[in-house]
Amino acid sequence: MSSTVSNERDVFYHNVDVLEQRKKGDIFYSKNGLLKKMSFVRKLLFVASKVFYSSYFNQVQSNLKDTINWVVNNSKVGDKKVVSNFFFNKLAPLSENIYDRSQIQGKTLSVLRDSLTEENSQKNNAKKLSEFNEEFLDAKLATYLGVRPVKPGVGNSESYILKDINHRKVGIFKTSTGDSLSRKSPFLPLRIRNQFLYFIGFGGSIFKHVAGKCHISEVASYKMAKKIGSESIPITKIVKLDPLGYRRGKGKETDGSFQLFVPNTIEAKEFLNVNKNYVKSTKPKKRRIEKKLPKPLAEDLIINDVIEGNMDRHAENWLIKANKRKAKKIVLIDGGIAFSPTHANSIFETHKLYRWATFKLKFAQKRFSPEAKIRIKEIYDNRFELKDDLNKVYISNGDKEYVASKRANRMVERIEMLHWFANVKNLRKYKLRSFITSRQVQKARKDLEKSEQKKSRS
Numbered sequence: 073m074s075s076t077v078s079n080e081r082d083v084f085y086h087n088v089d090v091l092e093q094r095k096k097g098d099i100f101y102s103k104n105g106l107l108k109k110m111s112f113v114r115k116l117l118f119v120a121s122k123v124f125y126s127s128y129f130n131q132v133q134s135n136l137k138d139t140i141n142w143v144v145n146n147s148k149v150g151d152k153k154v155v156s157n158f159f160f161n162k163l164a165p166l167s168e169n170i171y172d173r174s175q176i177q178g179k180t181l182s183v184l185r186d187s188l189t190e191e192n193s194q195k196n197n198a199k200k201l202s203e204f205n206e207e208f209l210d211a212k213l214a215t216y217l218g219v220r221p222v223k224p225g226v227g228n229s230e231s232y233i234l235k236d237i238n239h240r241k242v243g244i245f246k247t248s249t250g251d252s253l254s255r256k257s258p259f260l261p262l263r264i265r266n267q268f269l270y271f272i273g274f275g276g277s278i279f280k281h282v283a284g285k286c287h288i289s290e291v292a293s294y295k296m297a298k299k300i301g302s303e304s305i306p307i308t309k310i311v312k313l314d315p316l317g318y319r320r321g322k323g324k325e326t327d328g329s330f331q332l333f334v335p336n337t338i339e340a341k342e343f344l345n346v347n348k349n350y351v352k353s354t355k356p357k358k359r360r361i362e363k364k365l366p367k368p369l370a371e372d373l374i375i376n377d378v379i380e381g382n383m384d385r386h387a388e389n390w391l392i393k394a395n396k397r398k399a400k401k402i403v404l405i406d407g408g409i410a411f412s413p414t415h416a417n418s419i420f421e422t423h424k425l426y427r428w429a430t431f432k433l434k435f436a437q438k439r440f441s442p443e444a445k446i447r448i449k450e451i452y453d454n455r456f457e458l459k460d461d462l463n464k465v466y467i468s469n470g471d472k473e474y475v476a477s478k479r480a481n482r483m484v485e486r487i488e489m490l491h492w493f494a495n496v497k498n499l500r501k502y503k504l505r506s507f508i509t510s511r512q513v514q515k516a517r518k519d520l521e522k523s524e525q526k527k528s529r530s
């Protein structure tokens with residue numbers, strides 16, 4: 073940098089000016105700490121050097137990065153609006169190769185952070201943010217500063233893993249319109265497929281009442297788990313966010329679910345050594361070695377899935393925290409395809425419900441433990457309270473009342489079936505696959521009623 077203070081300030085303001093006047097397509101370079109716009113010829117040279125892996129490209133980028141970091145480090149907090157506009161609109165689109173967001177610190181960071189919570193914090197300034205809100209705010213801030221989210225998996229559904237400015241994964245955001253089964257999916261081939269399947273009546277109520285509501289079901293799954301004392305589902309809430317804020321400019325926020333990220337996990341399929349559908353070994357030549365899943369964890373998975381009526385619990389949708397060979401904790405993710413207002417009657421649905429219930433898996437061969445049976449009885453006794461809560465979650469997020477009440481009734485019926493299954497019949501877990509359709513569930517409930525009557529007579 074220049075030697076005198078006043079010179080340094082001049083350089084600073086010059087650089088801020090250049091960045092503020094940035095237009096799409098502008099490419100900068102830095103000469104002696106001064107930012108400059110590339111001329112046409114220089115741009116050609118620059119692009120060519122990138123194509124031919126010349127060191128010129130790296131040199132330009134590294135100088136530029138130093139200068140931008142220096143500007144960011146030296147920006148003092150002035151007018152809030154100016155700061156926000158500069159960071160959220162002018163700097164946010166810059167690539168992470170030349171602009172390291174973790175350089176934003178101290179007062180500037182807290183002013184930017186506060187500007188995202190203004191509406192709420194004016195009312196209750198003193199109130200401390202919950203852990204969830206703190207985490208979400210970190211992710212939201214980073215997103216609007218231009219830290220790109222990661223798209224997990226095949227990218228058909230609109231999910232984004234959001235990071236903070238230090239690149240720590242904070243949580244997964246799923247937009248209300250973006251799920252892969254939605255008839256309004258932003259992804260055209262999926263939209264056509266889903267419209268078609270809906271039109272020919274394939275897929276039960278999935279295309280009508282489950283798709284497009286996945287973000288609510290994520291939250292509902294978490295709330296029900298919490299209600300029954302399960303800690304297997306990370307905190308999940310409805311939030312507003314523009315996941316591509318850096319591209320469109322802050323302000324076009326949509327509803328979606330946000331679930332906190334659990335670090336250091338492995339997918340269940342890896343732990344159990346099966347493929348996604350629990351069928352074959354992932355390493356065909358070797359003998360299948362299934363590591364032991366402790367009973368309380370397996371039973372928590374099963375109880376949660378019956379409550380949700382989860383139709384997407386393949387072996388990539390639950391994660392395991394393990395040390396060496398032993399599982400310490402399970403993490404149930406992706407509760408989007410759940411709480412259908414009808415039981416699983418179409419082939420499309422029966423095939424998907426309780427995927428893990430196969431004789432091949434050791435944990436599914438067993439009966440419920442005495443502890444689990446007590447727990448299931450307690451859930452059964454509380455079923456109408458759970459029903460009210462579930463109803464509220466869906467209605468408060470815009471679901472139609474009659475649909476929400478059907479969802480809640482089907483859940484109550486599944487709970488009654490589970491109570492009968494574990495406490496009256498004492499069946500092995502994999503047999504749950506025989507209690508999926510309306511007819512099967514109602515049969516179990518009738519039998520439960522009979523046995524209750526018998527008990528009260530004697």
Ligand SMILES: Nc1ncnc2c1ncn2[C@@H]1O[C@H](COP(=O)(O)OP(=O)(O)O)[C@@H](O)[C@H]1O
Pocket residue numbers: 224225229231233244306331332333334335337388389391403405406407408
């Ligand atoms: N709460 C979480 N903690 C850790 N990893 C997660 C979490 N949620 C999602 N993931 C990771 O992101 C991937 C996609 O998430 P998922 O909820 O299954 O979304 P999709 O609807 O795209 O299948 C998962 O396979 C998992 O690796």
Ligand SMILES: [Mg+2]
Pocket residue numbers: 388389406
């Ligand atoms: Mg998934």
